[in-house]
Amino acid sequence: MSDFERAHAFTARWEGGYANHAADPGGETNLGVTRRVWEAWARERGLPVKTMRELTLADVLPLYQARYWSAASRLPWPLSGVAYDIAVNHGPGNLAQMLAQVPSAGTARDRAGQLIDVREAFYRGIVRSRPSQGVFLGGWLNRVTAQRAWLKDQQEPLPAPRLFLRAMDGSNVLWDGKPTIYNGTRLTAYPDGALQLERTGD
Incomplete structure (x- = not known):
């Protein structure tokens, strides 16, 4: 299993089926992809613009890999896995801003934990600035808690043999x-x- 597949296995637990919540500024969403993002992706590549309810995982995985995994793939595992889920949920631009708040020193695992802390603060900041988004805070914090548990199960690559x-x-x-x-x-x-x-x- 590739690092992308391992990372997406976690993300897929949170980016489920069709949703169209009135309080969600992203609007119509399926498999974690908003209608705006999907239609732009399909038109750029000359693909049939399926309705949101018609989307399958095979339709959206290439989009995930190109637009979101590319923002995280240069980072060491498991930092890359945490970063990928953030890129999917918040966008590559917000991921870059969050990564800038994480010290470059330390192991990939330590930095991943710090990135999750920054993410939690980001979620809480959304609700402070837009109280109407408070309806989502419980689910967001559940995702943070699950990501911390996921991180504990991940192994960092061992260093190259000393030769x-x-x-x-x-x-x-x-x-x-x-x-x-x-x-x-x-x-x-x-x-x-x-x-x-x-x-x-x-």
Whole structure:
């Protein structure tokens, strides 16, 4: 399962079926996609503009990946998973503003937890500025609580194995984990910490 698929598995729990709540400024929505976003996406790509009730997961997954996962995919896991759900719910622009409030130091897990805290403050700020949105606050905070629980279950990629290579001048150099060929052997590190050694025949 790709990181995108893992991230969307959480998001899909909260971006369910058809909705058209009078207090929701997004208006008509299905599978987490608003009518405005769906129709713009379909027209840009020459796709049939289905009605909102007709949408299927196969219709919207390419949109999710292109518009929302792209805003999070360069971040390390599980920070990328938290960021993706925020991009879907609040938009990539708001995600960027929230990420700017999270220190760059620390592990991906720690930063993801801080990002969730920023998200909760964002939700509460919406209600302070627009009290009519208070009808949604309970559901929003449930999503925050679920995301914190989800984060506890995620594992960060293990660091690349510590391996020293002999440089041309005879000194030992710590391998940076990037694929390379050393003395006729291809070295590859995987996110789970495994190391593959493969003779190249050179």
